[in-house]
Amino acid sequence: MKRENRTTPKVDIRRYTDDQDGCMTFEPTISLDKIDDLPDSSPLVNRYSQISLKRDGEEMLLILPTQSEINSDLPWSETWQELKHLLKTKEQSWQLGTNVCLVAKDRLLDARQLQTIAETLEDVKLSLVTVSTNRRQTAVAAATSGYSVQQNTMSQPLIEPQNDSEETTTATMAEPLYLQSTVRSGVEIRHPGTIVIFGDLNPGGKAIAAGDILVWGRLRGIAHAGAQGNHQCRITALQMEFTQLRIADAVARAPKLRPRRLSPELAFMSTEGIRLAKTSEFAKNYIFSSPQKAWIDKNQAK
């Protein structure tokens, strides 16, 4: 019995256009018809790139998005909120008192903002030691506050290649982001790699990944895998009760009728759009076909 056929959601393929950030600024006027006349979607994850925290040898790097990446003057309070959320939900794999290097790039930070960052880091037992920046004012503020300063680090390999907008599509993905909390309404998780959520993705919450999305819980919000255009990316959840799924440039809404008992399911790109299959049966039945940019049935492929 083929369950996929029964549960195939109503699929609606169209060019993916984002409805909130960035895109609108390309248009001279705000148009209701978002589907037409938009420039080819640029790398999506990049456009709303966010704060990231990663290990680099002995220390941790806290990387702030550049002014151009955040695309507007995002208020400082929002950036700080995001940082707090990130630190709270991220797997705390670091040693107590690990040193942190703040990669501020071209962002202007004053002494007070640096202090707020340091205090926030202290709450999770991280200590801010170094500030790397290519803005003189930030460097001065950091030096007066007693942090060691690295200036003009843009050329150093500290900066991730995927943050460079020209190379994005070919860049390797970042290591997976592991979150151990429920993603609640109003929270948007963006990551240039795979996202693993150990908890629920609630309605009103959003996960956007350049890679796959795995939800070890209920997926009730919006998940967008392969946001940089990779059709091979998949979305899987213990219970699929999504509002909307997106893979690369395709969008699928939740089907009107859903089985009462939900088993772990997996959403993937078929030749006819996004489809759902039982997670346990996906691997043995489907294979990815690069020319068709879709997963195809192994049996039919022969």
Added chain:
Amino acid sequence: MSRIIVVTSGKGGVGKTTTTSNLGAALAKQNRSVALIDADFGLRNLDLLLGLEERVVYTAIDVLAGECRLAQALVKDKRLKGLVLLPAAQNRNKESVNPEQMKKIATALAKGYDYILIDCPAGIELGFRNAISAANEALIVTTPEVAAVRDADRVIGLLEAEGVNKISLIVNRVKPLMVEENKMMSVEDVLELLGVPLIGVVPDDEKVIVATNKGEPLVLGEYESVPAQAYSNIARRLEGEKVPFLDLMANQGNLLSRLRRMFGG
């Protein structure tokens, strides 16, 4: 140590102020000293619900401006010893106060009272941030409606980000008959989504509206009513007592449906 609890919901009209006034009265009835802070500047209501409107002289703004002492601004409830209200200013708006100021007031009150209940305004803007700034606990009020639950979810996320981790849930305005007919979200549905511990379920009741208009908290009413019982139970649970949840279905429905329930149908 006194407890500073914010009563919040995100969405408006779900019963934050009603809950605050009734819980305050119920706690005071249990011989606790309680200070209620109306944080809804510009749209104050808490004094109305408590029937204290005509006795308001000073407001929180006057205290902050140094025009009166904190103790002068507190309105004492004549019916209940130990219940006081710090009214909000009606002629100002939310921008006239900042989180630090709210924190100062709440911590000052905490020295003299067992419970500080803060009635939070709807929304998640400055008024909300003011109200939660001093709190170390939160009561989330929601109704079994999709929009209210969605907003509650958002607010829980914001509270968690602010480090308020002791969060309990009150599901207000439950209509047991509608739940049984599958026309309304059940308390279980709400809990499953929000994932925070339940502290009370309050049924929808016309008596709440009557009491609100009279300016008399239900728990002070002459007659026992189910919502009053529910609020008293929440107050007891806040005190750490284990109180079983009310069976809201007990007096509902006709003979046939009651029989059906009895036989597990």
